[in-house]
Amino acid sequence: TGTESVLVNNRAAFDRFRMMPSVLHGPLAVDLNCNFLGKTFDLPFGVAPVGLSGLIWPNAETLLARNAVDNNLPYTLSTVACQTPETIGPVANGNGWFQLYPPRDPRIRTDMLSRVKNAGFDTLVLTVDLPVASRRERQTRSGITQPPRLTPRLLAQIAQKPRWALATAAFGRPAMPFLNKYAKVKPGMPPTAHIGYLLRASPDEAYLSWLRENWQGSLIVKGILNAEDTKRLERIGVDALWVSNHAGRQFDGAPESISMLPSIRRATTLPLVFDSGIESSLDILRALALGADFVMLGKAWHYALGALGPLGPAHLTDILRKDLIANMGQLGLENLKDCAGKIVV
Incomplete structure (x- = not known):
């Protein structure tokens, strides 16, 4: 959005945090395992939700889910x-999380939760940092429309x-099939706009409480930047918080996520993504x-898909794994839990 200053600032903020090396430890047996919400993962990172992944590479969701497993x-x-x-649920085989944009209609909401649960997802991620639609100037300048126009x-x-x-021609034009069931024709509103209307609720605490009561798996709230919001979320009973500024796509005046992370960590004992x-x-x-207790990447996986197609996700995973081992050696x-205290501001 805007001048995309948050996109630039997100990157610059990381470079302000330096880490103190330590020497003379002899050979190290580096353990990259990470426990999060009752599960042990082989690495401390995963795949963040990205809409229309199949636009980057056909069948992207299946390729990413398979690599995750x-x-x-x-x-x-x-x-x-x-x-x-x-x-995707059967492909993810227990490693699937589902990101939910909050539907307005309670009937649609209930049906979506049922479908997600029955598909094998046990972790729900509610995105809350889109209370209103943002203006995405880059998309407008690029002539991006939904559905695409063949100009x-x-x-x-x-x-x-x-x-x-x-x-793409072999696989078919990218679409959003999960929403087909709910995209009823509304006079004066094209189907894609109607879908946007349905998913553009502005959730409040009552909405989140309803979701907590009706979702029996783990519940993560995504889009937290303000430490003052954490206590309300704790009272409602969410299982984890996801610190994020939507990678700069939603509000160009937002602070960098990494700069807000320490204050949020001090404010809550909840696990943090x-x-x-x-x-x-x-x-x-x-x-x-x-x-942070766990880290998610979005664009990186899609750059890998765009560059290498089906081979991209495994190649990126290998790069990140080897780089983690090298940096932990320095x-x-x-152990990952020993990272705390290594930051030199």
């Missing part, structure tokens, strides 16, 4: 994904990416050192 990571499916929970400009861009174009601005394993360690650490 292969490497024992969590994969978060977006409400506006190009695959349904019924398709001469778009056709020229497609022609420059023949591998992607052929794969973190995203926004992560570009390397060093950034992952910085987030863990500043109070810090003289064997």
